Amino acid sequence: MKINKKQVCQADLRQRILTLDIEPGSVLDETVLSRQYELSRTPLREVFQRLAGEGYLTLEENRGAKVSSMDIASMRNFFQSAPLIYAAVGRLAAENALSCQISALKSAQRSFRKAGENSDVFGMAMFNHSFHHIIGEMAGNAYLTPSLSRLLIDHTRMSQLFYNPKTDREEQLIWTACDQHDQMIEAIEKGEPALVVELTLEHWDLSRGRMEKFVRPDPLPTEFDMDLSEGKKNAL
Template sequence: MGNTTLRGSKSSAAPGKSHHKSRLYEDLKHQILTLQLGPDEDLDEPGLCARYGLSRTPVREVFRRLSGEGYVDIREHRGARVAPMNHSTLRHFFLAAPMVYAAIGRLAVHHFTPGQLARLRDTQAQFRQACAAGDVAATVLCNNQFHAIIGEMSGNIYLQAGLSRLLVDHARIGHTFYQSHGARQSRRQELALSQHDQFIDAIAARDEAAIVRITFAHWELSRRNMEMFITLTGLIPDMPHEGAETLSI
């Protein structure tokens, strides 16, 4: 009996390691996108090796893969850290994002498949559910998945690569947006939900002009959230004009 168990363990060792490596990859992505691992935070390589039952080599392979996708920054002789979000990265994000999103939307209306449109509708339903439940992590991930599907619809590998990188920071900024509360924030969230519905309708109608218009309106909402991302931790309570601000939608 003991020998049989031992042989079974040996034969399954390789698939087990592959599974642990995949789980580490997915877990780190999830934790970075939902800010469980914050920007600039060092990744504990020895701790991850122990937790996932992996040697340093596969863990470093995961780091390299995540680095290529924009989640992780690998520094020579200093290990890996979560990709930073500083003035420079945010500036690049806010300059590039509207151009990439608009180009993707224009292609998506011409190249989407019925299956992709069905997935987009399903993701929107999940997004709405997550918003209603106040599940910030699920809301952020559903929002990212929604835009990633539109990227797939474009059928353009170059734009999809750029979108994938943008969505890393899109999620991290979005996490701050969706965890905020108050009537003003609720109106913004409802507007985001409504704009997602408009995306679906424009794509289904193959209306290129509408998708561009909605993309820039949706982007304007995201742009406003940049101020929230920067000031949320300490400046908002000290802004005497905050209560007087009105939302124009």
């Protein structure tokens, strides 16, 4: 079977953006990417246009393609909009889910759990992306689906902090999130919209604080902090 180089390029750029292999705000070099994916400029620009339509890139006249930014304004919009969109999508999913979609959701969840067992940060982020994308397909709403898809791009980019725990407490949050996925599946399968909304908002609250650290990292130590630390060392 002949390989469709445009599709390969498109899928790979999506993944590289989601996994932060290409950082937010980066300008894409057409010459480098044309050589890397063995595409001429015209089909490569068609890929850029498709990815821009999906929210992965922004196209600026005479400046080329740039990976969608995660600046303060966009992050403020993200944290304001996310719980509203996830809750609305979850409610509709419980009302409209098809059996084949529920099977796909369970498959994504099995892959997500396995990635967690293997401490696969990128795997967890990508399968979580798939999990919530499938819920969006279940909702089947032409107005909400584009909003969810755009939301998931930034959610997935930030979630890699959540899935890379530094403490036992942070690791436990991952398994709580995993269990919440199972509960959401069960509620969707039983057709319980109110419960899905409740679980969805709990799920959002669980990861929100960790994701906020993506844009609000721990501050650098102040001169006072360093003096205090030095005093502790001397006391020992």
